[in-house]
Amino acid sequence: MIHAHMTAWFLALILFFVSLGLHKSGKEKGAKIVHMVLRLFYLLILLTGFMLLFSININMMYVLKAAVGLWVIAMLEMILIRTKKNEKASILWIQFIVALLLVLYLGFSLPLGTYLF
Numbered sequence: 139m140i141h142a143h144m145t146a147w148f149l150a151l152i153l154f155f156v157s158l159g160l161h162k163s164g165k166e167k168g169a170k171i172v173h174m175v176l177r178l179f180y181l182l183i184l185l186t187g188f189m190l191l192f193s194i195n196i197n198m199m200y201v202l203k204a205a206v207g208l209w210v211i212a213m214l215e216m217i218l219i220r221t222k223k224n225e226k227a228s229i230l231w232i233q234f235i236v237a238l239l240l241v242l243y244l245g246f247s248l249p250l251g252t253y254l255f
Contacts, residue, residue: 139186139189139190139193140190142182142186143183143186143187143190146179146182146183146186147179147183147207149179150176150179150180150183150214153172153175153176153179154176154214154217154218156172157169157172157173157176157218158217158218158221160172161218161221161222162221169222173218176214176218177215180211180214180215183207183211184211187204187207188204191204197248199244199248200248202244203241203244203245203248206237206240206241206244207241209233209237209241210234210237210238210241213230213233213234213237214234216230217230217231217234
């Protein structure tokens with residue numbers, strides 16, 4: 139299940155940047171399609187993440203990681219929407235980077251999963 143979760147969030151990050159690139163190049167229809175596929179990956183991330191969370195003895199660090207993961211997903215969606223509306227999204231980018239670094243640190247440093255740190 140860990141590999142499915144990691145694959146889902148890795149592909150979601152790729153789809154996020156593809157959707158952003160398509161929007162910035164003026165291909166709105168392609169950006170909208172990729173954005174919808176990205177939303178499907180949000181659901182896959184949530185499903186696999188909650189399955190992982192409830193398959194172990196729930197520790198508060200895992201709950202914190204889940205909350206920060208939800209923060210990352212919210213920032214991805216809000217950045218795409220604000221970019222689509224041609225509004226300023228710089229504070230959202232800062233929040234996204236902080237949340238992504240935090241969730242990666244928590245995910246790779248906790249006992250469940252891959253030991254990177």
